[in-house]
Amino acid sequence: MIIDFHTHCYPDAVAAHAMAAMTGAAEACPEASGLRPEADGTLDHLRRNVHAAGADYFVQLSVVTAPRHQYNVNQFALKVNALPDAFSFCGVHGAASDSLEELERMYDAGIKGVKLHPDEQMIDLADKKMYPVYDLISDLGLPVVIHTGFDPFSPDHAHASPDQILKVRADFPKLRLILAHLGGYLDWDAAEELLAGKGMPMDTALATAGLPPEQAVRIIRKNGAENVFLGSDSPWATTAHALDYLLKLPLTDREKELIMGENAARLLGLMP
Numbered sequence: 001m002i003i004d005f006h007t008h009c010y011p012d013a014v015a016a017h018a019m020a021a022m023t024g025a026a027e028a029c030p031e032a033s034g035l036r037p038e039a040d041g042t043l044d045h046l047r048r049n050v051h052a053a054g055a056d057y058f059v060q061l062s063v064v065t066a067p068r069h070q071y072n073v074n075q076f077a078l079k080v081n082a083l084p085d086a087f088s089f090c091g092v093h094g095a096a097s098d099s100l101e102e103l104e105r106m107y108d109a110g111i112k113g114v115k116l117h118p119d120e121q122m123i124d125l126a127d128k129k130m131y132p133v134y135d136l137i138s139d140l141g142l143p144v145v146i147h148t149g150f151d152p153f154s155p156d157h158a159h160a161s162p163d164q165i166l167k168v169r170a171d172f173p174k175l176r177l178i179l180a181h182l183g184g185y186l187d188w189d190a191a192e193e194l195l196a197g198k199g200m201p202m203d204t205a206l207a208t209a210g211l212p213p214e215q216a217v218r219i220i221r222k223n224g225a226e227n228v229f230l231g232s233d234s235p236w237a238t239t240a241h242a243l244d245y246l247l248k249l250p251l252t253d254r255e256k257e258l259i260m261g262e263n264a265a266r267l268l269g270l271m272p
């Protein structure tokens, strides 16, 4: 079983616009130099890439960049989630007046998780206005994937820094936080030291963009291979690229099996 646990795509009508905005932001940041999309951002291209890599399923993470987009982003999430080979996590924006109702609506529709992107939503992870959202997500029992580390949309301030992650973790022990990017895109030293092994699963998205293999192995083993999911962050890398990176790591076959699909299959209810 192979599952790409961290992907994004956009409705056809807005994919080109979204890709131009994100590519422009990345190009303006020397930190993210070398980050170039490997897909066009459409659902169709994503699915073709996922299956070309031999993967069975993918998880599409919906990012609500502004409160006014919340409903439409989640309508698209429902459309993707209805596909036989896909799951889509919903998005929620902490500044939307109806964020709690929207979470209930997504839960009732069968959505299996939530995505938060503090840097693109411009709200600190530990901002108190997020607390009612965390309370509800904890009660619903849904996992919540959060962006970690550097982001070109907020190059000077990390809205999900390790200290904020640890504060939210301490304040919401029932909240099932999943740390994207092995705990911190381009901030992997802090992730390794402060976040790995603290009981929060991680995905491997964007490890392809500069994480040395030896450090990837150290972070994965400190966190436990049973707590790591394969992720590409498509359109920024293809599933094949992410899988190739994982398979080349000096891990055991069993560790790779867990990471490339078994852990995600359990979380998604595809396996006992």
Ligand SMILES: [Zn+2]
Binding pocket: 006, 007, 008, 061, 180, 205, 233
């Ligand atoms: Zn992502």
